[in-house]
Amino acid sequence: MRKLTVVVVATLLILALTAIPTAQIQPYDLLLRNGRIVDGTGSPWYRGDIAIRGDTIARIAPTITEPAARVIDLGGQVIAPGFIDIHTHARRGIFDVPTADNYIRQGVTTVMEGPDGSSPVPLAPFLARLDALPKSINIGSFIGQGSIRSAVIGDVDRKPTAKELDKMRTLVEQGMKDGAFGLSTGLFYVPGTFTPTAEVIELAKVAARYGGMHESHMRDEASSVVESVKETIAIGEQGGLPTHVSHHKIIGVGNWGRSVDTLRLIDEARVRGVDVTIDQYPYTASSTGIQAALFPAWAQEGGREQVLKRLKDPSLRAKIKTESVRLIRNERGGGDPKNVVIARCEWDTSLAGKSLADVARLRGMDPTIENAAEAALWLVEQGGCQGIFHAISEEDLERILRHPATMIARTARFRCSGRRTRTLAATEPSPVCWQCTCARRRQSHSKKQCARCPAFRPSVSACWTVDYCDRA
Numbered sequence: 001m002r003k004l005t006v007v008v009v010a011t012l013l014i015l016a017l018t019a020i021p022t023a024q025i026q027p028y029d030l031l032l033r034n035g036r037i038v039d040g041t042g043s044p045w046y047r048g049d050i051a052i053r054g055d056t057i058a059r060i061a062p063t064i065t066e067p068a069a070r071v072i073d074l075g076g077q078v079i080a081p082g083f084i085d086i087h088t089h090a091r092r093g094i095f096d097v098p099t100a101d102n103y104i105r106q107g108v109t110t111v112m113e114g115p116d117g118s119s120p121v122p123l124a125p126f127l128a129r130l131d132a133l134p135k136s137i138n139i140g141s142f143i144g145q146g147s148i149r150s151a152v153i154g155d156v157d158r159k160p161t162a163k164e165l166d167k168m169r170t171l172v173e174q175g176m177k178d179g180a181f182g183l184s185t186g187l188f189y190v191p192g193t194f195t196p197t198a199e200v201i202e203l204a205k206v207a208a209r210y211g212g213m214h215e216s217h218m219r220d221e222a223s224s225v226v227e228s229v230k231e232t233i234a235i236g237e238q239g240g241l242p243t244h245v246s247h248h249k250i251i252g253v254g255n256w257g258r259s260v261d262t263l264r265l266i267d268e269a270r271v272r273g274v275d276v277t278i279d280q281y282p283y284t285a286s287s288t289g290i291q292a293a294l295f296p297a298w299a300q301e302g303g304r305e306q307v308l309k310r311l312k313d314p315s316l317r318a319k320i321k322t323e324s325v326r327l328i329r330n331e332r333g334g335g336d337p338k339n340v341v342i343a344r345c346e347w348d349t350s351l352a353g354k355s356l357a358d359v360a361r362l363r364g365m366d367p368t369i370e371n372a373a374e375a376a377l378w379l380v381e382q383g384g385c386q387g388i389f390h391a392i393s394e395e396d397l398e399r400i401l402r403h404p405a406t407m408i409a410r411t412a413r414f415r416c417s418g419r420r421t422r423t424l425a426a427t428e429p430s431p432v433c434w435q436c437t438c439a440r441r442r443q444s445h446s447k448k449q450c451a452r453c454p455a456f457r458p459s460v461s462a463c464w465t466v467d468y469c470d471r472a
């Protein structure tokens with residue numbers, strides 16, 4: 001953990017500790033004594049005390065002897081400015097859990113939303129809602145290239161017309177004017193994967209005009225990871241803006257060790273004057289949808305209905321399965337069905353924690369890679385699941401972690417300490433909610449959740465239950 005602490009501290013992005021003249025009225029509200037102070041300027045830590053009045057640091061000195069309402073002896077623990085997490089999915093939970101406990105308790109005081117090419121479009125209404133929300137954390141957002149492309153031409157594999165490209169430029173410009181910190185891309189995902197690099201660069205140039213940066217979930221983090229890093233650098237270099245490799249990792253046993261090459265490319269670019277940075281989560285597993293990870297991009301074009309149609313066509317199904325087998329064997333699957341673990345299936349919560357090998361067995365099949373691919377196809381047909389993929393080496397992880405341009409990000413969301421479901425009282429006004437019977441229990445779901453299940457029949461007449469976050 002010591003190594004991790006040092007890296008986190010070395011990559012602090014904000015400076016909140018500012019020495020303030022010492023002549024002050026007493027007493028202080030809080031005195032933090034005997035800390036190791038890391039002030040965020042990049043200078044080495046030093047021992048000292050910090051006195052706080054209200055929400056302001058009133059004094060920093062080797063020893064502060066004046067009284068304070070509350071004194072905490074830190075016993076040499078680190079005091080640092082709040083951390084920034086540059087890659088989060090905060091918008092899914094901030095309105096539920098505005099206290100952002102799981103971030104604040106780890107010292108993260110600023111989070112960035114809109115990663116992976118996905119953000120609200122337009123951004124302004126979302127930012128206005130955030131502004132109006134009393135919350136414990138600062139939130140900024142990127143404007144998502146994938147969301148913009150989807151809004152303008154749909155999730156299809158084709159180039160935009162000149163007019164459509166112009167419309168995308170305008171939406172990026174609007175996002176930047178609304179307050180975006182830059183352009184995010186998710187070239188791995190649909191529809192980002194259908195975007196040629198030149199098109200991204202055109203949009204990056206717009207973000208650059210407004211001082212924005214580019215943040216990428218790269219096109220490939222497995223066999224083409226080196227090419228993807230080159231592409232991310234090119235977007236920054238030709239777009240004229242800082243560029244960022246998100247959650248940098250090397251997926252797939254056959255690709256392990258390639259962080260040597262990716263980091264060399266990044267070092268060379270930085271020497272050329274390209275502002276390339278990296279973030280990383282310190283785990284040897286990644287998490288995304290089973291479909292996104294184990295289906296080829298062509299099979300995902302056009303949305304869920306199209307995916308289901310292809311799975312019903314025997315020859316297309318066979319083609320998808322062949323690709324799935326390859327992806328389990330050489331890429332996200334980590335070469336073994338046991339390495340793919342289900343995090344969550346909205347249509348059957350009992351599958352959480354089971355591996356693809358378990359699902360194959362549950363369906364009466366031996367846990368071979370072929371049968372695991374079949375199980376993956378079945379999971380997607382049923383409604384899709386979020387997966388955890390154990391396919392990263394500790395050695396690459398540590399190499400990336402040691403790089404001076406690496407910061408920590410978690411790709412996480414706000415969690416409520418206890419999510420509960422309660423039955424609505426007869427007297428309570430029933431919210432407009434959707435019901436579907438794909439889940440084991442009949443429950444109210446969001447329209448989007450319902451739309452994922454094959455037995456979806458829209459019904460908004462009554463609610464049995466509502467989900468809520470119990471923060472107590």
Ligand SMILES: [Zn+2]
Nearest residue numbers: 116217246247
């Ligand atoms: Zn991502």
